[in-house]
Amino acid sequence: MDRNVFKIDKLPTVRRLPAYLHILRQLARCDEKFVSSAFLAEKLNIEPILVRKDFELTRVAGTPRVGYSISGLIASIEEFLGWGEDLDAILVGVGQLGASILGYRELMDFRLRILAGFDSDPEKVGTAVHGVPVFAVTRLEELLGRLRARLAILTVPSADAQNITDLLVSSGIRGIWNYTSENIVVPADVITQKEDLASGLAVLCVKMSRNMPSPL
Amino acid sequence: MDRNVFKIDKLPTVRRLPAYLHILRQLARCDEKFVSSAFLAEKLNIEPILVRKDFELTRVAGTPRVGYSISGLIASIEEFLGWGEDLDAILVGVGQLGASILGYRELMDFRLRILAGFDSDPEKVGTAVHGVPVFAVTRLEELLGRLRARLAILTVPSADAQNITDLLVSSGIRGIWNYTSENIVVPADVITQKEDLASGLAVLCVKMSRNMPSPL
C-alpha cells in the first residue's frame, strides 16, 4: 500500500511522548532526579505498565525502588523526536489562528522556530507578528530557497489549502502541519499531519452523551 | 479501574467520524446522493474496508453497486455525535487562542454555539469578541446558573488551568475541552478532552526523521 510509506508503528506511544516530556521538564525544574512510572501514570490518567512499555522506546533503564532518571528520559525523548535542536519552520496564513500560533510561547518547548510568516493580504505583508516577519506569499519560493525550513504550518482558509500546499511542495517543503479542514494531497515523499479539532470534540461529545445521566 | 469510567471503545472510529461528516456535507452541497467506501477512503488515505467497518456504527446499510446514502450517513453520524442540535458552550480565557476560536467560522459545522466568554482582564470584560460577549470570570458561577451550557472551552494560561477547572466544575460544567498544556484534575463524573498540539507535531517529526534521507 504505497499510501502508507510513512506509516510508523508505536504511534500511540509517540503521541504520548510529548506529555511525558512536559511533566518531566516540570520535575526537572523542581530539581527532581528520578520519577516512577506510577507517578507519571497518575498524572496522565493511564496505567503504570503503559508508561513502562512506552519507555522501552527510550532505551532508558529504570532502577527498582527508584524509578527512571529524569534527565535521561528527557534527553532520550528529545532525541527520539528530534526536538533536541531547533526545528525551523514557516507559517502560511497569518490570520487569527496563524497569529495565535506565532504568539504561542510554550511552542518553544518543542524547539519549533518559526522563521517567517506568509500571507496574501497586502495589509499584513511587511509587518511583524509577535516578532515574526510576514512576507508576501508570492515570495514563498524565493525565500524558501534561502531559509533552511523544511516544515510548514498551514493556516490559510481551507479553500486555499490545496493551492498553497502545491506551492509549498514545489518550493521544497517536506512536512506540512495542516490546520485547515481540507484533506490536502501531496506527493508520496512529503509528510502531512492534520490537526483536527473536530475529532477531539467528537470524542468529548460521545463520552458526555454515553455516561451522563442528564441530557448533555 | 475507576479512572476509566468514561472509556469508550471504537474510539478511533469516533475520531474519524467528523472527517467523514465533512466530506459528506461537501458532497451533499454538490447534490450528490450516494457515495462509496472507496471514494471516502481515497480522500482520507485509509482503506475502504475501514470505512465500511466504521459505518457499521451508523447502522446505515449501503447498497451494492451504489454505495451509501449521503443524507442517511450525515443524519446518522450527527445523531451519534449529538451534533444534530446546537451544543451550548462557554469559553474561558479570551486571549489569542480563545479569540481565534471565537472567530472560527467552521466551528458552526459542529453546531457548537459559544454563548459567552469569560476573562480576568478588566480590559476585555464588557467587550464582545466576534459577537460573543465577554464577562468577568468572577461572574462565571452566577451566569452559568442561567445559561444552559454544560460544556466549557478552556483557553486560559496553563498556570491557571486547574483553578479555573475547579471553578467550572463547581459551577455545573460537565465537559471541558482543554487547550492548555496542563493535565487538569476533575471529579469522576466530569469529562475532559485535552487538545494536544504537541502530539501532532511529534508524529510529524518522527515520520519526517524516519523516512527522509536528508536530515530534517
Add this chain to the structure above:
DNA sequence: TATTTATCGATATTTTTTTATCGTATAGCA
C-alpha cells in the same frame, strides 16, 4: 546482615483495531 517493600522489566495474555477473503446483492446493459 536479614527482611521488607517498592519498582522495574521480561513474558504472556487479552483486547482492540485493522486488514483480508469471499459470497451476495444490485444496477447497467446486451
Add this chain to the structure above:
DNA sequence: TGCTATACGATAAAAAAATATCGATAAATA
C-alpha cells in the same frame, strides 16, 4: 431476461496496543 461488473457486508485473520503476571533487584529498615 440473463450477464457482468461493482460495491457491500459477514466472517475470519492478522496486527497492534494495552494490560496482567510475576520474578528480580535495589533501597530502606530493623
